[in-house]
Amino acid sequence: MNKSLRLPQFDTENTQSRKSYLKEMQKIYAYTLTYDGIIATVNTLPEREKTTLGYKAKSLLHLAGVLPSLPSFLLNRLKFKTFKKTYTKYDDYFFYNKSSFPNPEMRENFLDNKYLGYQRVAGMNPVVLEGVNDKNPLPSTFKVSANSLNITDKEFKSAFKDNRFYMTNYSMLKPLFENPGEVEGVRKYIMPAIALYTMEDDGTLKILAIQLDATKETNDDTNPIITPANERWNMARTYIQAADGTHQELWTHATRIHYVLESIIMGSWRQLGKNHPLLALLKPHLKFTLSVNVNPLFEKSPDGTIPSFGKMFGCDNETLVAFMGEGMKSYSFKNFILPVELERRHVTDPRLLYPYRDDGLLMWEETKRFVSEYINAWYKTDDDVAHDFELQNWAKELGGSRKENNFGLTDFPTKFNSADELIEIVAHIIFIATAHHSSVHYPQYECAGFPPNLPFSAYVPPLTDPKNYQTEEGLVKFFPPYDQALEQAFIFYFTNFKVNRVGEFDLSSVPKEYWSIFKEHQKNLQKIHQKITSLNKTRLYHYQYMDPNNVPNSVTV
Numbered sequence: 194m195n196k197s198l199r200l201p202q203f204d205t206e207n208t209q210s211r212k213s214y215l216k217e218m219q220k221i222y223a224y225t226l227t228y229d230g231i232i233a234t235v236n237t238l239p240e241r242e243k244t245t246l247g248y249k250a251k252s253l254l255h256l257a258g259v260l261p262s263l264p265s266f267l268l269n270r271l272k273f274k275t276f277k278k279t280y281t282k283y284d285d286y287f288f289y290n291k292s293s294f295p296n297p298e299m300r301e302n303f304l305d306n307k308y309l310g311y312q313r314v315a316g317m318n319p320v321v322l323e324g325v326n327d328k329n330p331l332p333s334t335f336k337v338s339a340n341s342l343n344i345t346d347k348e349f350k351s352a353f354k355d356n357r358f359y360m361t362n363y364s365m366l367k368p369l370f371e372n373p374g375e376v377e378g379v380r381k382y383i384m385p386a387i388a389l390y391t392m393e394d395d396g397t398l399k400i401l402a403i404q405l406d407a408t409k410e411t412n413d414d415t416n417p418i419i420t421p422a423n424e425r426w427n428m429a430r431t432y433i434q435a436a437d438g439t440h441q442e443l444w445t446h447a448t449r450i451h452y453v454l455e456s457i458i459m460g461s462w463r464q465l466g467k468n469h470p471l472l473a474l475l476k477p478h479l480k481f482t483l484s485v486n487v488n489p490l491f492e493k494s495p496d497g498t499i500p501s502f503g504k505m506f507g508c509d510n511e512t513l514v515a516f517m518g519e520g521m522k523s524y525s526f527k528n529f530i531l532p533v534e535l536e537r538r539h540v541t542d543p544r545l546l547y548p549y550r551d552d553g554l555l556m557w558e559e560t561k562r563f564v565s566e567y568i569n570a571w572y573k574t575d576d577d578v579a580h581d582f583e584l585q586n587w588a589k590e591l592g593g594s595r596k597e598n599n600f601g602l603t604d605f606p607t608k609f610n611s612a613d614e615l616i617e618i619v620a621h622i623i624f625i626a627t628a629h630h631s632s633v634h635y636p637q638y639e640c641a642g643f644p645p646n647l648p649f650s651a652y653v654p655p656l657t658d659p660k661n662y663q664t665e666e667g668l669v670k671f672f673p674p675y676d677q678a679l680e681q682a683f684i685f686y687f688t689n690f691k692v693n694r695v696g697e698f699d700l701s702s703v704p705k706e707y708w709s710i711f712k713e714h715q716k717n718l719q720k721i722h723q724k725i726t727s728l729n730k731t732r733l734y735h736y737q738y739m740d741p742n743n744v745p746n747s748v749t750v
């Protein structure tokens with residue numbers, strides 16, 4: 194990449210060399226539609242995508258943080274793995290107990306219901322919460338009433354009218370529930386559960402009720418409404434957390450960030466010439482993601498081995514793979530653009546304390562402004578967009594149908610007619626690779642690094658006799674066995690490091706007249722950092738995951 198950036202239609206003297214370069218790149222970035230023919234993954238990790246020495250050094254340095262915990266870790270391993278003792282305490286699951294933990298207060302009090310509300314708006318999956326109102330009512334299967342919540346009809350109606358009810362509905366997990374999995378002969382459980390919350394006067398969410406099967410038309414003894422006062426509460430809480438974690442890993446995180454970006458990365462290198470201005474803009478956001486994605490986490494290997502990570506989830510492996518394919522198909526590139534997505538979930542009420550939304554919008558607006566400056570500087574008219582044949586090929590391959598061997602991203606335009614259309618899509622790509630991934634990836638150690646707070650499956654059936662889990666010794670039986678619990682704690686500890694920061698850009702890769710666009714962007718990111726720092730001084734929740742000083746420039750873990 195150098196200063197001779199040119200749109201292909203104005204680079205006529207290099208038409209042939211651009212073409213042969215792209216032909217070569219298409220070989221290097223050859224891909225296959227995997228996950229039941231839905232998700233595009235690279236055939237072989239290109240040499241140029243491998244992690245650098247600097248990346249490896251940062252990862253090792255971070256890993257060294259577990260060293261103080263090593264003696265207790267080995268003792269724990271001897272006890273629970275070698276001698277197969279059964280867990281009796283929540284703290285038995287705290288594997289790195291002498292290493293730093295991001296939210297010790299939550300870990301020590303994880304059964305306190307206030308942390309359920311907190312995790313829905315500032316945790317690792319802050320994208321499921323929906324406002325309940327006339328336009329977005331509770332599903333008819335969720336027969337929650339004033340009576341079941343132990344409040345008056347008047348209170349129930351007035352909360353509804355005042356738009357104070359929120360829900361998280363995991364009914365999409367039904368196929369997983371119907372196709373349970375086993376690990377080492379032990380059955381795993383997951384439920385397509387639903388939860389109701391109310392917004393308190395201070396804007397926080399208080400959980401009111403859980404129903405384990407949001408798809409079943411009954412609330413009899415086989416599918417009761419369970420409230421915090423019920424003796425079944427800690428079981429229901431475990432199931433709602435498992436549902437949220439499963440949705441996060443399989444849809445929000447792996448499919449809709451890592452694999453969506455894998456398509457974008459391959460499409461960009463395959464279709465945009467070496468000196469294409471759009472490639473220059475995207476390049477810092479495409480770094481290291483393929484080297485992360487190439488590690489097998491979900492799909493069975495050809496010899497039938499299921500990766501350790503895939504073993505944590507409640508269903509069989511075929512169902513898990515099909516579910517991820519479904520997550521990709523239902524990810525609409527246009528409907529998931531942040532402001533549209535927030536409207537769609539009815540979560541724009543400013544009274545709601547929702548750091549993901551508020552900090553996310555600051556980052557989205559600045560990303561869009563920056564992208565708009567850059568795109569408008571290169572594409573002086575909409576005709577320049579329409580005549581950029583490399584850009585049009587990029588669109589055709591990313592948005593085109595899978596049947597014709599394209600990437601098939603849902604609602605990705607197959608043609609760009611205007612700069613405005615391009616700005617929206619490019620800003621969305623950069624937002625996914627930066628602030629959005631940061632908000633989903635980095636809270637994982639806080640929320641799921643201690644498995645009792647969020648196990649990905651339960652290991653006791655849901656409606657078993659409540660007297661069996663009223664004690665700590667009883668409830669731990671719901672949590673994963675040693676290998677799955679350790680996999681969960683390890684992977685989230687291990688991937689909790691950063692190698693770059695949003696806004697970093699090699700200015701020498703663009704002509705000097707464009708430098709001010711990048712410098713302005715960096716200045717504005719610092720203003721956002723200052724704003725979030727000051728917001729955090731008065732917020733009930735300190736939220737750091739979208740502060741630009743903590744947001745990486747690409748998906749590097």
Ligand SMILES: [Fe+2]
Nearest residue numbers: 446634748750
């Ligand atoms: Fe990630």
